[in-house]
């Protein structure tokens with residue numbers, strides 16, 4: 001049985017095919033465009049040509065099938081930024097297995113949430129992750145997912161096979177490869193930053209994703225000569241598809257995997273591999289700008305820097321060409337689909353001050369007021385969209401879908417934007433219950449639910465607070481049970497860590513108040529809470545603490 005998803009209505013599907021957007025090829029076709037002996041991917045200790053990337057992916061695909069994982073099964077893959085991330089991804093696609101790439105920063109809480117929704121047959125993870133150094137988590141996972149039958153740990157573990165063994169030893173299988181899942185069916189799941197208690201999964205079909213990649217390649221001028229540094233978490237939609245590693249593979253270029261966006265390591269890699277393109281989030285840009293003056297000569301090969309994931313300030317944007325010596329491209333994208341780019345030949349003013357315009361002529365964008373009515377150009381409204389690569393629904397989430405997809409199939413992004421007379425968008429704010437912590441999205445409700453399990457806490461509201469480096473950080477407003485002593489931040493963070501959430505979701509700051517201000521419908525008034533923390537931030541600081549709170 002193919003994975004269920006909300007399809008595009010027939011007349012849309014027909015139009016997207018007629019226009020050549022959907023070409024009914026599987027995503028594995030990305031690796032079939034010649035360039036066999038050209039280097040496809042490089043990481044710390046590995047390098048694969050295109051032939052090798054295909055060979056190892058297909059070999060792993062056969063190994064997975066031999067172990068009883070079947071066409072149409074789902075999988076969780078959690079690997080760090082390394083070449084084998086793409087071997088595992090393509091192996092799943094070749095075998096017709098439908099994976100989700102969990103971020104490496106994800107922890108017990110996130111993996112269990114994905115596993116509960118997908119009921120995967122397969123897990124591929126890494127011994128570098130603390131969850132997989134012993135069997136505790138695997139046992140918990142197995143209890144929640146009775147279908148889980150195959151666990152493969154890169155780097156080995158005494159309870160699972162080592163990915164490297166499957167790739168390099170004991171190759172006796174001649175298992176025939178099936179076809180990937182059908183091109184108009186789900187190829188894999190992307191992750192949503194989310195705004196609800198449970199992280200939502202985004203079903204992406206071969207057809208829609210492949211189109212977004214080909215169009216991105218064209219628009220970003222990617223060729224076989226492109227050397228792209230993947231410095232953001234590899235599974236994120238942006239470094240995967242905008243044009244990301246998959247776009248570079250399609251064009252026959254080279255992807256260099258960096259463990260993190262850390263400036264000094266990335267500068268070394270740029271110099272060593274003559275990288276000419278990369279993608280960052282704004283806080284990483286700020287750190288690169290800080291490090292650049294002393295290392296400018298290391299960046300000589302860099303031609304194009306994409307920035308997206310969170311709002312880039314115009315001040316920072318203007319510094320990029322002069323101080324990093326490369327062209328800037330702004331990207332406003334979402335794992336649900338729509339991607340906007342500034343164009344490579346756009347006038348500077350548009351590139352500095354906007355987040356680009358939709359990449360496809362068939363992306364439909366409506367900017368609407370709170371009643372769903374379109375606003376005039378220049379007015380602020382919510383960005384809603386539908387198109388050839390924007391999903392029509394999250395996986396298995398009928399209630400949420402009814403809220404965020406309207407009757408015309410437009411996805412309501414929760415982003416507050418303004419469109420100028422040239423059709424370019426500027427992000428001015430957000431109307432969704434989410435914190436964008438330097439490109440890492442935190443669903444407020446997810447963290448609130450975990451804090452509410454603490455016996456000393458009666459109410460909690462997580463809101464964004466301004467931060468010079470990250471753009472936004474998270475602040476938890478907490479109402480304690482009567483008579484409870486105010487807990488130290490370190491105690492609450494420890495409590496949350498104990499619940500197994502990703503580190504980036506831990507509140508950066510805590511405020512304790514007697515009661516939460518409420519809206520007229522009785523929900524926590526987050527507008528007021530944000531104003532309260534902003535007012536407090538603007539007060540002159542009396543106490544300068546030796547240790548920043550977030551490090552406690």
Ligand code: AMP
Pocket residue numbers: 191192193194237307308309310311312330331332333334335336355413415427430436441
């Ligand atoms: P996600 O749905 O988790 O993939 O996150 C997508 C969201 O990231 C968008 O809806 C925006 O809120 C935010 N985002 C992405 N790129 C930008 C950008 N260039 N400027 C501002 N916000 C952005």
Ligand code: DBH
Pocket residue numbers: 236237238241242308309310331332333334335336339
């Ligand atoms: O933030 C994002 O999700 C994002 C940003 C830039 C994205 O998904 C993309 C480009 O494709």
